[in-house]
Amino acid sequence: MALSHAIMTALLEDEMSGYELAKAFDVTLGLFWHASHQQIYKELHKLTDKGWLEKEPVVQQGKPDKIVHRLTGAGREALAEWVWGESRMQEAKDDLWVKLYNLSADNISRLSAEIVQRREEMMGRLYLYEKIRRRHYDDPESLPIRRKGIYLALIAGIRQGENFLQWCDEALEFLARAENTATA
């Protein structure tokens, strides 16, 4: 599984609570991964049981107490080993593609609307990630090695997103033409 390794990766530089992790996921890994807080808490317990993380309760004022988690030496090793190992390409199992296989005169306007919606959502994400890129990864050649890796992942996500936006525009035009010829 990769969620556990994604969590450990997020903890490489900072110790965090489950709540903080859930939010950090959306910000730093959001283009690639989303994890619910339930899943994260469960995973944190497992990783702590394995000895890859250690936890420490932290008393806060003005807020409920929290439990921060920190990578152990064994955790660092296990993570490095996982990075070294094999991994497989994942398909984009998105319902939208399956829906398009069902395109018909009945649902063409509905599917167009859905593409418009997707387009807007992607625009929002891209806006956020472009901002991060400009602010923190503007001069990629001079970044420290780990940040260079993050940079590569970031631009992969941004490119993918831009590519999707372009597809949306073309698809919407194409569908509009298809709708017209159908009713003409």
Added chain:
Amino acid sequence: MALSHAIMTALLEDEMSGYELAKAFDVTLGLFWHASHQQIYKELHKLTDKGWLEKEPVVQQGKPDKIVHRLTGAGREALAEWVWGESRMQEAKDDLWVKLYNLSADNISRLSAEIVQRREEMMGRLYLYEKIRRRHYDDPESLPIRRKGIYLALIAGIRQGENFLQWCDEALEFLARAENTATA
């Protein structure tokens, strides 16, 4: 779930056995979806229990007998309803992105090798899907409506793949530079 709907989609035009479905998935939906035969058989039973599919044993000569599955009226309705409904964008939960967040002097050549491998795999897939596009979707404007939807999904996958290839090339160059400056 979408696997069940992907299966029903595949059965829109032809009745098929589980074995045939497993192969058809790799060919027609392969850029977006892969499903093991185990998962498909399980799903076929569920869908048949729901009354969305009906099955019929078919005796074959020279081959073991098979059980073909066919969409029922209720199945067609349920599928159309699903297409109409909401769906959410899916992230590309690929290990590669998480691994890149762990880039270090120790693993940079390993990760470069992995990108080379991914590049080759994607090249192979693209070759196949480009061939399908040229052969069956060369004149998209004149396709019947359903095929137009498939065309849109197909070019989305192809674009995504080409985009990935380009990223691979740039990433590999970038990593090579990073490796040199590290050892210089």
Added chain:
DNA sequence: CGCCGCATGTAATTAGTTACATGATTGT
């Protein structure tokens, strides 16, 4: 007082992978 953000969880269900299991026919 009620809503929002912070903070952590359990339980049930659904989805997907991996390993195991069987047996027929065709080609070498």
Added chain:
DNA sequence: ACAATCATGTAACTAATTACATGCGGCG
């Protein structure tokens, strides 16, 4: 004889979603 392709499954496990549950503190 042996491997490859065709064909269908079960069992165990891992991963992910959805629903449910609790409680504090600050703000209007």
